[in-house]
Amino acid sequence: MSEAAAVQSTGYNFAYLDEQTKRMIRRAILKAIAVPGYQVPFASREMPLPFGWGTGGIQVTAAIIGADDRLKVIDQGADDTTNAVSIRRFFARTAGVATTTRTTDATLIQTRHRVPETPLGPHQILVYQVPIPEPLRWLEAREAETRRMHGLADYGVMHVKLYEDIAQHGRIATGYDYPVQVGQRYIMAPSPIPKFDNPKMDRCPALQLFGAGREKRIYAVPPHTPVKSLDFEDHPFSVETWSKRCSLCGAGDSYLDEVIMDDTGRRMFVCSDTDYCAERRAAGHRGEGDGA
Amino acid sequence: MRTPEAARVDPSPATETDPPLLTADGVTRWYGHRLGCRDVAFMLWPGEVLGIVGESGSGKTTLLDCLSGRLSPTAGHVVYRGEDGDAVDIFALPESRRRLLQRTEWGIVRQNPRDGLRMGVSAGANIGERLMAAGWRHYGDIRGSADEWLQRVEIDGDRIDDRPVTFSGGMQQRLQIARNLVTRPRLVFMDEPTGGLDVSVQARLLDLLRGLVAEFGLAAVIVTHDLAVVRLLAHRLMVMQGGAVVESGLTDQVLDDPQHPYTQLLVSSVLQA
Numbered sequence: 001m002s003e004a005a006a007v008q009s010t011g012y013n014f015a016y017l018d019e020q021t022k023r024m025i026r027r028a029i030l031k032a033i034a035v036p037g038y039q040v041p042f043a044s045r046e047m048p049l050p051f052g053w054g055t056g057g058i059q060v061t062a063a064i065i066g067a068d069d070r071l072k073v074i075d076q077g078a079d080d081t082t083n084a085v086s087i088r089r090f091f092a093r094t095a096g097v098a099t100t101t102r103t104t105d106a107t108l109i110q111t112r113h114r115v116p117e118t119p120l121g122p123h124q125i126l127v128y129q130v131p132i133p134e135p136l137r138w139l140e141a142r143e144a145e146t147r148r149m150h151g152l153a154d155y156g157v158m159h160v161k162l163y164e165d166i167a168q169h170g171r172i173a174t175g176y177d178y179p180v181q182v183g184q185r186y187i188m189a190p191s192p193i194p195k196f197d198n199p200k201m202d203r204c205p206a207l208q209l210f211g212a213g214r215e216k217r218i219y220a221v222p223p224h225t226p227v228k229s230l231d232f233e234d235h236p237f238s239v240e241t242w243s244k245r246c247s248l249c250g251a252g253d254s255y256l257d258e259v260i261m262d263d264t265g266r267r268m269f270v271c272s273d274t275d276y277c278a279e280r281r282a283a284g285h286r287g288e289g290d291g292a
Numbered sequence: 293m294r295t296p297e298a299a300r301v302d303p304s305p306a307t308e309t310d311p312p313l314l315t316a317d318g319v320t321r322w323y324g325h326r327l328g329c330r331d332v333a334f335m336l337w338p339g340e341v342l343g344i345v346g347e348s349g350s351g352k353t354t355l356l357d358c359l360s361g362r363l364s365p366t367a368g369h370v371v372y373r374g375e376d377g378d379a380v381d382i383f384a385l386p387e388s389r390r391r392l393l394q395r396t397e398w399g400i401v402r403q404n405p406r407d408g409l410r411m412g413v414s415a416g417a418n419i420g421e422r423l424m425a426a427g428w429r430h431y432g433d434i435r436g437s438a439d440e441w442l443q444r445v446e447i448d449g450d451r452i453d454d455r456p457v458t459f460s461g462g463m464q465q466r467l468q469i470a471r472n473l474v475t476r477p478r479l480v481f482m483d484e485p486t487g488g489l490d491v492s493v494q495a496r497l498l499d500l501l502r503g504l505v506a507e508f509g510l511a512a513v514i515v516t517h518d519l520a521v522v523r524l525l526a527h528r529l530m531v532m533q534g535g536a537v538v539e540s541g542l543t544d545q546v547l548d549d550p551q552h553p554y555t556q557l558l559v560s561s562v563l564q565a
Contacts, residue, residue, distance in 0.1 A: 154388070160413055167417065
């Protein structure tokens with residue numbers, strides 16, 4: 001269905017947002033790509049879902065989606081959770097685009113809290129939903145001051161947070177939204193993805209866009225941009241590890257969710273990325289659990 | 293030679309040949325129609341402690357804020373001679389350079405330790421912040437340095453992971469001093485460092501400050517309304533009233549032989565215990 005036809009048949013513009021809004025968001029995106037990691041303010045719109053459910057991500061997606069795109073939406077790695085299903089259906093209805101749950105088939109992936117396990121390629125765009133775009137917020141409450149700190153690259157305070165972690169827990173206990181430095185310049189909040197996913201952002205061939213609807217900020221990591229997780233020399237950055245493999249597909253290299261099975265304490269570990277798990281099972285891999 | 297009319301402090305003879313560390317020239321600050329401070333000029337040499345006294349509202353803190361680059365003066369210049377020997381007008385510097393100065397070569401001790409400390413993070417992190425800003429990336433080294441400085445300011449090493457909110461007022465003030473001195477600054481600005489502390493704690497803090505100033509050859513500008521503090525710490529003294537410097541000179545000279553009526557009033561109003 002052409003864009004013009006979509007307008008005529010539903011009364012809505014293609015992909016919900018009006019063209020002026022899309023243009024405004026695209027300008028913000030272009031600026032964000034030009035200055036990797038810099039938070040570009042934009043005039044966030046009311047969307048037909050509450051703040052915190054992905055209003056930023058959905059606006060970025062709406063601004064860049066084309067009729068020939070194939071959209072995948074994940075929430076905590078899963079394609080079948082409420083948030084993922086409703087956003088995917090939203091674009092199927094308002095833009096008439098093809099949707100998929102397969103990472104490799106998608107040209108555009110909107111995500112909350114995970115980066116897909118399957119490596120992304122140069123033809124793909126990853127859109128993150130971001131609740132708090134400001135990595136310095138924990139240490140400095142004033143917006144004017146944090147902007148000045150970004151402007152002057154005055155980032156010493158960022159390590160204070162990591163120091164505090166080690167002092168209190170003996171290690172860097174920050175597990176998600178682990179601060180990164182993009183292109184040796186801006187400190188950036190990678191959105192609440194587990195730090196397990198941080199290395200996937202580094203020199204990723206896909207374009208990564210971040211939208212924060214409530215906070216009205218868009219930022220980006222262009223393809224092949226170095227993304228470094230902050231750390232100390234004697235406490236280097238490391239990712240989570242598990243003693244078990246996925247009970248369903250036997251994967252030992254993916255981010256695992258722990259699922260409590262009953263009230264006697266039985267538990268199982270499964271891939272949080274449902275597509276990755278399903279692909280592996282389709283290829284004949286099996287875990288130790290029966291998944292029942 | 294000391295003239296109460298000229299708001300200029302004479303150079304102390306021993307260091308006359310060295311270039312001054314900090315030179316203030318005609319520093320004036322207006323808040324709209326209200327005067328903060330007017331036409332203040334002085335020079336500060338390395339290792340020297342300058343006291344600024346005056347009643348509440350006499351422009352002491354405004355002057356200190358101007359000198360330390362946190363408040364731009366309406367008129368006048370503040371020139372600082374950095375470690376590299378270059379004299380720079382701190383208000384002509386780009387803000388990034390000025391901030392770098394503030395967190396490396398300078399220290400700023402605020403009147404209320406809550407303004408100068410990060411109350412939400414531990415004492416160790418408070419001390420380590422300047423080191424991390426200066427590029428230290430080794431946790432063990434940072435912690436070792438924080439531990440050393442806690443002991444220097446007489447705080448138990450086992451309080452290193454406690455937050456400053458659990459500290460007494462005197463400990464908070466000492467922590468603030470440690471946090472500022474950890475990068476070995478050359479110049480420290482202090483605004484009422486003993487304000488709000490009881491007399492015995494004041495005495496210990498002054499003792500500590502005097503020791504640190506002597507040990508590191510610090511230059512310092514100390515603003516206070518407490519004449520005992522300047523008597524103990526300051527080599528030279530400026531007396532301010534209504535935003536202007538009314539008298540200046542060597543501390544003992546000014547306090548023992550005050551010339552200006554206001555200074556005479558100030559000195560005579562000190563309670564004799």
